[in-house]
Amino acid sequence: MYYLGLDIGSSSIKIALVVSETGASVAVVQEPETEMSMLAIKNGWAEQDPNEWWIHVCNGIGRIIKENNISSKDIIGIGISYQMHGLVLVDKEGKTVRNSIIWCDSRAVAIGQQAFEEIGEDKCSEYLLNSPSNFTASKLKWVKENEPEVYVKAYKFMLPGDYIAMRLSGKINTTVSGLSEGIFWDFKKEGIAEFLMDYYGLDAHMVPDIVDTFGEQCHVDEKGAIESGLKMGTPILYRAGDQPNNALSLNVFNPGEVAATGGTSGVVYAVTDNLSVKESARVNNFAHVNYKPKVEPRIGKLLCINGSGIQYRWLLNNLDVSSYEEMNNLAKEIPIGSDGVVLIPFGNGAERMLNNREVGTRIVNLNLNNHGKGHLCRAALEGIAFSFVYGMEIMKSDGIEVNVMRAGNDNLFRSEIFSETVSTLIGYDIEIYNTTGAIGAARAGVLQNGDFETYGKVIMENDYIMSFEPLKNKETYKVAYQRWKKELELTLNNL
Template sequence: MEYVIGIDLGTSSVKALLVNREGKVCGEASESYPLITPKSGYSEQEPEQWVEKSLSALRKLVTDSGIEAGAVKGISFSGQMHGLVLLDEQHKVLRNAILWNDTRTTKQCRQIEEKLGEQLLSVTRNPALEGFTLPKILWVQQHEPELFAKASVFLLPKDYLRYRLTGELGMDYSDAAGTLLLDVAGRRWSPEVLEAFGLDESFCPKLVASTECVGTLLPEMAEQSGLTTDVKVFGGGADNACGATGAGILGPGETLCSIGTSGVILSYEENASADYAGKVHFFNHAEPDAFYAMGVTLAAGSSLSWFRDTFASGISFDELLAGAATVPAGADGLLFTPYLSGERTPHADSAIRGSFIGMDLRHKKEHFTRAVIEGITFSLRESIEILRSAGKQIDTIVSIGGGARSELWLQMQADIFNAEVVRLESEQGPAMGAAMLAAAGLNWFSSLKECAGQFIGKAASYQPSGEQVKLYNDLYPLYKDVYTSTQSLNRKLGPFRS
């Protein structure tokens, strides 16, 4: 039997997934690493930790599965997006990586908007947000000029890991699209953006396709991982592109709802002609010559985790959701907005904060739980509405993550989204997408679509209920009003937050 390995380099841990030619998961291993937060709003990691922990996960995977090392034919990657890794001329790391959830770059975002104007959206297809890579580059350039003068090239997290494993520099299109330096439609580094900020194209790594073979394991990396130097290594993709691939979002009309710490609505786009005016992200897909539009709720699953940890400590999520199922839709007039970390789509507002609206003496813990999951789902609907208002038809949505582990929540998604919601047989997320990129790169399949037919199965579907759809349609405008009504109040409360 032959195998591929998908490596998902996340924010808190790395996961390695072993998959055979039939798409069966034959093993998995993970290792965690710390977050470095030297100041409020700062979020960094030591890149060498990614390498050390990935090698450890690979060794564990090979040992625990009991396979022959030579049976692994390919490796590919999924990675946390946007994180800045700076290398000097000897390709040594110059500083800790600045991660996607670092918020120190608001000033640099405004500078980018001022300098590029309308060109920013027309070329990069995305607004300037603190999470993206270019603002981080400008921050280092302005605050650490002596260090920046030594920088010869930048990489994103999974690209640094791939470089250390193979000795080859490169970045795939789906991850490059999140840098604000890529001409997304033209699939090239933008000369206009580079020139505007005095950056040479040599500062950017070579662009590669997600299924492109970029090399093989270096001898020392093969030895440390328990694999062989014959293993082919492929470009890989951004975590959301790989998550979409691993869920089979590989054709027109296919849409994904992913509820993890954050929440994502992601829809496949055939070409770059779709224009959402920057209201949602627009990135290159891991699927060749394809794209995806994506809206983000910053505190999706984390809103439910916060509620449980704060008000229902010691109660499992299953118990919490079972209680919510006893409460009618609409939580007896209680609304929640999940703005605990600010919001991304559709507001891009770092100052807004969450609210419970409509509390009265009848409301119990079960009502609050239901209101929280309804509020998270209403927030995700806002991204769906942006896509629909641009003429996109969304009738079926594949649901993954924590929101797909509850029958109550799956039916709620169907009713609030007014669409069929599908649950997968075996959900492995971005790691499975990375494994599929390796399988397609090895030509086990003629396309990622064919690979998905073998690797991905649908377990159940949930249809919208007419009565519930009407109730949620009536509540939805009230949910949206909460943002408008509390925006000014939250800005005034800002100075009182420690």
């Protein structure tokens, strides 16, 4: 028997199949094979048609069943991971009334900032653990203000994963974790954030029913079965946004554990049981997948680093090199600190952890007689690693205590220079696992009975690759980091 995992990204949909008894990965497919398009009618806007997600989900399910020669009867549960912070609006028939305003759309920034100022930083931090910022609630307010004819047609708002669950089951529901990522959850009163809904003038009836993150949330109905190829009655057992789900995929559930990703952008996601926040404008705080009010107040603190893997990819595309492996080998020939070359890697737009300032990519101390490609490669890896360390300093100032960092086997963490630099400067191990969000979502079926110990064993037995330990010779790394940090602070002061 198998569990099926769906990962609803903005670039593609990934579908995974795992053995229900052991958690072993059987297959992962991607739909479409090329990236999905985004509609950007205006600068800073980003929309997608949720119906396209559904088409790709159905195509992917059909492929994975056919390619692995199994029956839909063999699939005993479904887990869903999805791109966070998106807004999907449907009418009473479950039909979308407009395109989804997805996570990277920035049209509601001013709305969220005004709410933060008028409601007050203290109240937002105490009740929401966040600024309303550009999250789902602010996007819904934008629709009400700018598209009133659309707003009146809307029956419910949903997050992207809620929409896919609805297409499978015909039921409209969501989770506390999902509501918290949309900034609809009041952590102090442990219910819907009515004061924010009232401030924005949003209708309370638009909030979906709430179900547990783990367990039988709903079941595939006749229409969902016909369209997806799944068996009618198959339960949806789990649902979470992509970053909480990435933490789940890496067995990160408890205070002291940190999940990290080093893809196009970098993310540090740390678990705490402390509801106190100091950095609500720079660090996001969401109900983690195992959040239970009063009993287990697990909060996921998320810090995003825009200028991450995209910086290294830019070098790949613009230097005379053929691969990341070649770049890594060139970097290994250069000593720690890149012979003084410093690269500030924030060239991917405004950085939230730098108070939404656009710093850009900057290369300093470059000597045209002595420095070459290897120095640029090493300085880039170190600069990105230093940005992770800088982010961890912000997290620690917000009350995070860390025991271990766990990361997927993506491009940056595959680099020995990158991982050793981060591990040495933060002072604890980085464990590397070979997993994906779709596989994690599928395996979450194991957790319907709350057996986290067994789940952890599944991760270790199937995915663990290696660990990077802090090096004993830290001084050279510290000197290089302080040089980088000084250049960053000079840049920030001059903006």
